[in-house]
Amino acid sequence: MNACPENIIQLMNHHLDGDTSPSEEQQLKEYLESCEDCREQYQALSKTVAFIQSVSHIQAPPNFVQTTMERLPKEKQRAGVQRWLR
Numbered sequence: 001m002n003a004c005p006e007n008i009i010q011l012m013n014h015h016l017d018g019d020t021s022p023s024e025e026q027q028l029k030e031y032l033e034s035c036e037d038c039r040e041q042y043q044a045l046s047k048t049v050a051f052i053q054s055v056s057h058i059q060a061p062p063n064f065v066q067t068t069m070e071r072l073p074k075e076k077q078r079a080g081v082q083r084w085l086r
Ligand SMILES: [Zn+2]
Pocket: 003, 004, 005, 035, 036, 037, 038, 039
């Protein structure tokens, strides 16, 4: 099992904030093609961002993506607990 590098996570955040250079976007794109975990995480993130933008004309707060990232593992944990309780 390979851990996803911190800088790729940062690149995802910057990309969704519209704050990446073309070379960084290339790096992110190549990495997403090689790592399924990162691809899933990126897709989940971009869906969340798109959803928020579609239901609200208020712009997402600057640290919105960061907050979402921090929330993801906890939701996975909760899903695991629910599975045990059934
Ligand atoms: Zn990865």
